[in-house]
Amino acid sequence: MSQRTLPPGRAEPGRLAKITSEEWLRRSLLLLLLGVLLVGILLPLVPLGMRSLSDPQGNFVGLDNYVRYFSSPGLTSSLFNSLTIAGKTTLLAVGLAFVYAWALARTCMPGKHFFRAVALLPLVVPPLALAIGLVYLFGRKGLVTTGFFGFFEQNFGIALGFDLNLYGQNGILLGELIYCFPQAFLILAVAASLADARLYEASQVLNASPLRTFWSVTLPEMRYGLISAVFVCFTLAFTDFGIPKVVGGNYNVLATDIYKQVIGQQNFVMGATVSIVLLIPTVLAFVADRIAQRHQNAVLTARATPLHPRPTPLLDRFALVYCSLVAAAILAVTGTVIYASLVDVWPYRLELTLRHYDFSKVGGGGWEAYTNSLWMAFYTAGVGTAIIFAGAYLIEKNRTWGPLRQTAYFLSMISVALPGLVIGLAYIFFFNPTHWTLLGVEMPNPFAGLYGTMAILVLSNIVHFYTVSFMAATTALKQIDGELEAVSASLGVPFYRTFWRITLPLSLPAVAEIALYLFVNAMVTVSAVILLYSPQIKLASVAIVNLDDAGDTAAAAAMSVLVIAACLTVRILYFWITRPLHRRTQAWRLP
């Protein structure tokens, strides 16, 4: 930003040549990124869009499908329902996550590591397991609904049962809330952890009340993260289909409409049409986000000193109580899944047993599927983090080729709007044919070899979870003052060295979060890969769906517990391995 103020005369002839070759490298990297994004996100949408303009036989019919869809009576209610769910979820999830993230970053409450881990726990719970947990808690025979199977009624004579009316809007809302909370928290935690202590000192010196400080310092500096979190939660809740499918009852949303068209009736034309309709609000949200972000400046300037919260007993106590309540809710749902995997026959025979952990009698692919999932998650985390963080860097810390960077930014943001099922379907249409026919011209498909391989699974995962990781990276990068780069550049240090020596180490917490985020999501995701996995590469998350489908709910819960265990193990391992590194690169944050 401040680089723009550099006097133009500073570049001497010799320096100019160097900058040019560096510039060339920058540009080719940007082009490479754009290529990946085009193939991964935009181009696969073309055959999908074409289908929405054709009849089932493939003849062009213009907007007929849209007219048909918009004139069908169910739509208005589905669209309205989707918007209601997305709106309410966003409000609740961002609100809760904001206070939670703030409490962790800005108070001296105890147990921060614990609370942070719990907040991110739902990320490692497969969505289906989340739904199983909700049903076992709030369903008609749920622990809460029946007052712990009448325990209180029998022993104390008071009926504590509470019927939430799970199936329908309440269930979806609760599910989406648990699903979106960690996503919002992830973005807001990064935003809250980077603060300039000087502003708070100034505020204190000026005798501003804590409320005033919060209002005029904390909120503005977290604004970027807040807007991002709102955008992500809205689109996630708007496009998710897993939770409405399981606990939605008769409350229809657009994403389940797609499911009904594609999986229920194999009506790809209508499925494609609804998919495109689904994109509209997300694109609008994107535009709104873009306008809001226009004036964003770096929060963390080169002169910033890191903020270290001071003990404030009252506030710390409040933070502890609040975080405990939220954490308890998350632990209850997860705990119920673990409990469900151990109970003989829920809810009639409550003896504990390990028999559901014996997968030899059930299908799904067993250990092989589990190993495949682990590999897929490792690839997704490694390749994905490299592409996403480097991509965010090229877009954020670069001043050339504005329109290209805007396009890359748009593509990076739009992927969140694509429901997994849509990605899966679009990928089949794009990657499977050996030849594409474009305007009557046939050409060989250069990517046909990817179909049915691990690579396409990895690519679909990276694309599916691109946006949230990208936003975390961008948030972290925005908080590093551009001046650091300007100084490096003026000292003749090439940008990649600055990146490697300064930007990357400074952003290490964000990079670590992104890698973990990608890993766990690849472990638990179902919607995109269920259409793409090949017989040679079965996956654990798909096995959970199949187990549940086959009525082996307890075995599905058991497999979920194993997936959760794998994710947690990786998390702990990662923490141990990176702690020394973390300590070295993040020392500047310490007093």
Added chain:
Amino acid sequence: MKQWTTAIFALLLLAGCSAVQPSGETGTAAPSGEITVYTALEDDQISSYLALFNEQHPEITVNIVRDSTGIITARLLAEKENPQADVVWGLAATSLLVAEQQEMLEAYAPAGLERVRAEFRDSDTPPHWVGIDTWFSAFCVNTVEVEKSGLTMPTSWADLVKPEYKGLIAMPNPASSGTGFLSVSAILQMMGEEAGWAYLDQLHENIAVYTHSGSKPCRMAGAGEVAIGISFDYRAVKQKEAGEPIEPVFPAEGSGWEIEANALVRKSEIVPAAKVFLDWAIGDDIMQLYAGSYPITSVATEIPIPDGYPADPLAQLVENDFVRMAGEREQILAQWTERYDGKSEPR
């Protein structure tokens, strides 16, 4: 330096990953006797069936893709331009009819075809699909809940509209579940259009929730979430066996039903192994195994009807005109959706 790391990672994505999975089309170019089979059969069934195949045809490697009927059908149709499957095994006949309409199936008469009951295979010669067994609608009734709430055991479709069951029944949504559609189509064929829709109107009053999967209502009944789940026979029997308080009830008026069938996928290279598999899949040995899990198989066997099923399962099936139902499906679903779907959830 960074760009090299990026490049290496990119190479890993392209080279490393494809090394794990060297060829995506092992099924297509497989003179070695490797085939890809798409199936919607239950997982626990597949493992015992395949063990038999591997024993009898060790030279052929079978790669199984197993998923629910809807997902398998969607995959099959979406891959139309470049089919990955060689064989479809045990998929709903109505799904195969759709694939046949799109000219995705190769007509093939497997060895021993003459033994297969005529109504269990495509009427064309050679047939595009050949059935192996049937499944039909059944109610999963939770005996504990029925007793606790002082309800009577339902025995027929007519019972289900009694006011005492208000809000206690789960049923699959026919727009997303094949099991849901076969029940709705049975009601419409049994009672006729007008009376059928009038019945569904009444039934709607008692429905707590329409589910997206055909087995879900039975699972909900098994967990006591509802008292009655409209589902299908195998699921009801299996859950009872698993120790859940479920009593399978086969409606007195008869059950809607559907055939699970096999087909050969039309593609540029049809491998001989695929035909070997199809021959085997209606052979006498495997029929014995099918009969162990389903009461009605397409080739009669000596195996006694498994426990929990009606004594005369064929009599349980209603008259069912598959081709007509496939033709009217879209219109029936549109009407069903307009009447019952998209309403706010009933209290």
